[in-house]
Amino acid sequence: MQYGYFDDKAREYVITRPDTPASWSNYLGSTEYGAIITNNAGGYSFYQSAAQGRFLRLRFNSIPMDQPGRYIYLRDRDSGDYWSTSWQPVGKPLKEYKSTCRHGTAYTVIESDYAGINSQTTYFVPLGQLFEYWWVRITNTSDRPRKLSAFTYCEFSNNWDTSQDLVNLQYSLFIVKGEMRDNLLRIAINDNLTVDASNFINNDQSRHSWMALLGAPIVGFDTDRTSFLGTYRSYHNPLAVERGLCSNSKAYGDNACGSFQADLDLAPGESRDLLVMLGIGESGSFGKCTVEEFGSVSRAEKELQTLKSTLHSRLESLKVETPDPEFNSMMNVWAPYNSQVSFNWSRSASLVYNGERNGLGFRDSVQDVLGILAADPEAARSRLELMLTGQVACGGAIPVIKPFDHHPGSEPAPADEHFRSDDCLWFFNAIPVYVAETGDEAFYRKILPYADHGEATVLGHLRRALEFNLERTGRHGLPCGLEADWNDCLKLGYHGESLFVAFQLSMGLAVYAEVAGRLGLPAEAEWARKQREVLNTSIQKHCWDGEWFIWAIGEDGTVYGTKDFAEGQVYLNTQVWSVISGAATPEQAEKAMQTVKDRLATPYGLMLSAPPFIKTSIDVMRAVLFNPGIKENAGIFNHTQGWGVMAECLLGHGDRAYEYYRAFMPAAYNDRAEVRQCEPYVQAQTTYAGISPRPGNARTTWLTGAAAWAYFSATHYLLGIRPEIDGLRIDPCIPSTWPGFKVIRQFRGKRLEIVVSNPNHVCRGVTSLVLNGETMEGSLLPIQLLKNENRVTVTLG
Numbered sequence: 001m002q003y004g005y006f007d008d009k010a011r012e013y014v015i016t017r018p019d020t021p022a023s024w025s026n027y028l029g030s031t032e033y034g035a036i037i038t039n040n041a042g043g044y045s046f047y048q049s050a051a052q053g054r055f056l057r058l059r060f061n062s063i064p065m066d067q068p069g070r071y072i073y074l075r076d077r078d079s080g081d082y083w084s085t086s087w088q089p090v091g092k093p094l095k096e097y098k099s100t101c102r103h104g105t106a107y108t109v110i111e112s113d114y115a116g117i118n119s120q121t122t123y124f125v126p127l128g129q130l131f132e133y134w135w136v137r138i139t140n141t142s143d144r145p146r147k148l149s150a151f152t153y154c155e156f157s158n159n160w161d162t163s164q165d166l167v168n169l170q171y172s173l174f175i176v177k178g179e180m181r182d183n184l185l186r187i188a189i190n191d192n193l194t195v196d197a198s199n200f201i202n203n204d205q206s207r208h209s210w211m212a213l214l215g216a217p218i219v220g221f222d223t224d225r226t227s228f229l230g231t232y233r234s235y236h237n238p239l240a241v242e243r244g245l246c247s248n249s250k251a252y253g254d255n256a257c258g259s260f261q262a263d264l265d266l267a268p269g270e271s272r273d274l275l276v277m278l279g280i281g282e283s284g285s286f287g288k289c290t291v292e293e294f295g296s297v298s299r300a301e302k303e304l305q306t307l308k309s310t311l312h313s314r315l316e317s318l319k320v321e322t323p324d325p326e327f328n329s330m331m332n333v334w335a336p337y338n339s340q341v342s343f344n345w346s347r348s349a350s351l352v353y354n355g356e357r358n359g360l361g362f363r364d365s366v367q368d369v370l371g372i373l374a375a376d377p378e379a380a381r382s383r384l385e386l387m388l389t390g391q392v393a394c395g396g397a398i399p400v401i402k403p404f405d406h407h408p409g410s411e412p413a414p415a416d417e418h419f420r421s422d423d424c425l426w427f428f429n430a431i432p433v434y435v436a437e438t439g440d441e442a443f444y445r446k447i448l449p450y451a452d453h454g455e456a457t458v459l460g461h462l463r464r465a466l467e468f469n470l471e472r473t474g475r476h477g478l479p480c481g482l483e484a485d486w487n488d489c490l491k492l493g494y495h496g497e498s499l500f501v502a503f504q505l506s507m508g509l510a511v512y513a514e515v516a517g518r519l520g521l522p523a524e525a526e527w528a529r530k531q532r533e534v535l536n537t538s539i540q541k542h543c544w545d546g547e548w549f550i551w552a553i554g555e556d557g558t559v560y561g562t563k564d565f566a567e568g569q570v571y572l573n574t575q576v577w578s579v580i581s582g583a584a585t586p587e588q589a590e591k592a593m594q595t596v597k598d599r600l601a602t603p604y605g606l607m608l609s610a611p612p613f614i615k616t617s618i619d620v621m622r623a624v625l626f627n628p629g630i631k632e633n634a635g636i637f638n639h640t641q642g643w644g645v646m647a648e649c650l651l652g653h654g655d656r657a658y659e660y661y662r663a664f665m666p667a668a669y670n671d672r673a674e675v676r677q678c679e680p681y682v683q684a685q686t687t688y689a690g691i692s693p694r695p696g697n698a699r700t701t702w703l704t705g706a707a708a709w710a711y712f713s714a715t716h717y718l719l720g721i722r723p724e725i726d727g728l729r730i731d732p733c734i735p736s737t738w739p740g741f742k743v744i745r746q747f748r749g750k751r752l753e754i755v756v757s758n759p760n761h762v763c764r765g766v767t768s769l770v771l772n773g774e775t776m777e778g779s780l781l782p783i784q785l786l787k788n789e790n791r792v793t794v795t796l797g
């Protein structure tokens with residue numbers, strides 16, 4: 001079943017049927033003013049934090065789904081019939097009501113046709129602003145004059161702290177006020193208090209929002225939810241709309257809403273633009289000034305163009321043309337855009353993440369950097385700096401960094417038993433790639449504070465990260481699992497040992513040795529090499545089970561993941577990371593990846609482990625909490641899929657790598673969207689595996705490590721366009737069926753047009769590399785030979 005298509009030229013996904021199997025959403029705004037909108041205009045808005053800055057309300061996990069949102073109701077004043085400019089919430093029969101939703105890069109356009117009236121509503125937050133536009137153009141497509149009323153609707157939170165808003169009703173139901181002043185709706189919470197601009201997370205302060213409607217005279221308004229909706233009604237049949245009149249209600253406690261009524265008369269063929277503006281701040285000052293400056297259609301149009309061109313320019317860092325159009329749609333728009341959104345909001349704001357995770361999860365946010373490096377290296381650098389200042393002086397990390405409330409040098413360090421074992425090891429993935437992308441080797445010398453006390457160069461931070469794990473090593477010479485490794489469910493006991501972390505550490509030591517060598521610190525490099533040798537010897541001694549690697553050794557000596565171990569016998573992460581870290585022998589690498597193919601590969605992706613956990617103690621593996629085939633319990637955990645692709649590419653298995661890639665590539669499901677159910681343009685955290693009753697269903701979209709790793713593994717490994725400090729490596733590993741592909745890559749201010757041909761239908765192996773007519777040795781394009789414009793031809797053979 002197909003619900004839409006990719007419009008690559010416009011860089012949009014177009015939903016042609018509004019009755020999608022799940023809400024298909026998009027993100028508006030920035031990390032200052034964020035917003036989520038669905039294909040039926042459901043969603044919410046928040047300032048800085050979805051947990052503590054939530055000012056527009058969405059009722060999560062509710063029915064009907066994704067309500068309320070940003071609605072515009074239209075009512076025919078002659079017939080009394082009414083509908084909404086998005087299919088929901090009124091939900092007219094789809095035989096009579098046509099709807100198209102275009103999700104673009106930080107804007108969404110919803111078009112409707114009903115009863116001879118066309119509407120086109122564009123939702124966006126102008127760049128750098130603290131308000132949103134809903135710009136609606138209403139056209140009379142019938143052959144008779146029409147008398148219409150338009151009503152806006154959104155629901156304001158009673159408390160910007162979303163848990164207070166939804167749970168602590170004995171308090172939050174009594175603090176909101178709404179009124180109209182000077183043609184602006186003024187919504188105030190704790191109106192007797194002042195604003196505490198210096199302390200965003202202080203709940204005991206006043207909070208303000210405002211709303212304006214321009215383009216037609218205002219006939220009425222409502223700021224009290226019950227007055228607008230009526231009792232025992234809902235968003236699909238509001239009393240004010242049915243009656244055709246707002247009641248000029250003023251919220252005073254209970255719940256506030258934002259409704260304006262405007263009447264418009266349209267001749268046949270006539271169009272009218274209405275502009276809704278909604279933002280935070282005092283209506284009389286901030287709202288008034290914003291309306292004065294931005295309150296015209298021409299300004300909205302200009303802001304939309306600026307927004308589009310700014311976001312589109314970020315997509316220019318890499319453009320691909322391969323034989324697979326679905327892959328192209330992902331690479332040219334959705335994978336980098338999805339990565340950007342995940343980078344922005346970590347795991348804090350979506351239709352599933354409802355604000356209980358407030359801030360940047362340490363390990364996730366370091367990994368997310370990989371998805372935006374080429375598009376926005378400056379943002380990558382500042383995120384890396386922020387996260388480095390979230391590392392404490394002993395080398396571990398604070399698990400969640402709150403950019404709006406982070407005080408390097410004086411943060412309390414977590415108790416030793418609460419450290420995650422993997423957190424700072426992710427720096428060894430992200431930092432070298434940042435340096436390779438930008439050439440900014442001086443970054444390693446930059447001094448940054450630790451979260452709790454002291455400071456060090458970035459290289460010093462990296463050393464502390466390694467020492468942290470080396471100092472916390474178990475009886476078998478492997479790093480301790482501590483609170484958890486990448487897998488939140490893994491509870492080995494403080495001294496239990498994690499092989500995944502051992503592989504990360506092995507890779508970290510190799511990276512450190514190389515960096516130290518380049519920086520002219522041979523003793524440091526030697527130290528890291530020696531530590532690695534010792535570690536790799538322990539890995540070889542205790543962790544190879546003949547056909548695959550185990551995954552852990554418990555505090556009591558139990559070895560998890562051997563042939564004799566019934567549940568979680570084969571575990572994906574330790575197989576793929578044995579290859580990525582370079583710690584497996586070539587023979588082990590081939591065997592381990594064959595085991596992955598035989599035991600974990602499914603048409604929808606690679607299972608995290610198999611068989612599922614059912615009897616395993618929750619004290620060891622909390623995944624036993626989940627139904628088998630979901631999430632960490634033998635589900636297809638999409639965060640890990642890119643690692644599988646990278647491991648296969650490192651072995652030169654392009655056919656298999658691509659088969660794995662397509663299995664979890666959202667666009668590959670566009671014409672069978674009922675399988676995956678969620679948005680075919682973005683990644684999801686988990687896909688149900690075959691041992692579940694609904695294989696292929698995917699859940700928890702947008703904010704997932706799958707976004708960055710999917711983009712990174714495709715660009716750096718499948719396409720093989722890999723920045724190095726000395727230049728750009730071209731080392732594709734593609735399906736043998738591809739005759740070649742083209743890439744346009746921006747790299748350190750230079751533009752490269754790369755044409756790869758594959759006449760002999762191999763997967764990997766550059767036999768000729770020509771840069772601007774000059775044949776290169778090997779597969780590196782040296783930085784000093786790059787001009788502003790470059791033509792590169794590559795032959796595989």
Ligand code: IFM
Nearest residue numbers: 361363364486487488489
């Ligand atoms: O690695 C974690 C991540 O930090 C949060 N989501 C689940 C992943 C696997 O447990």
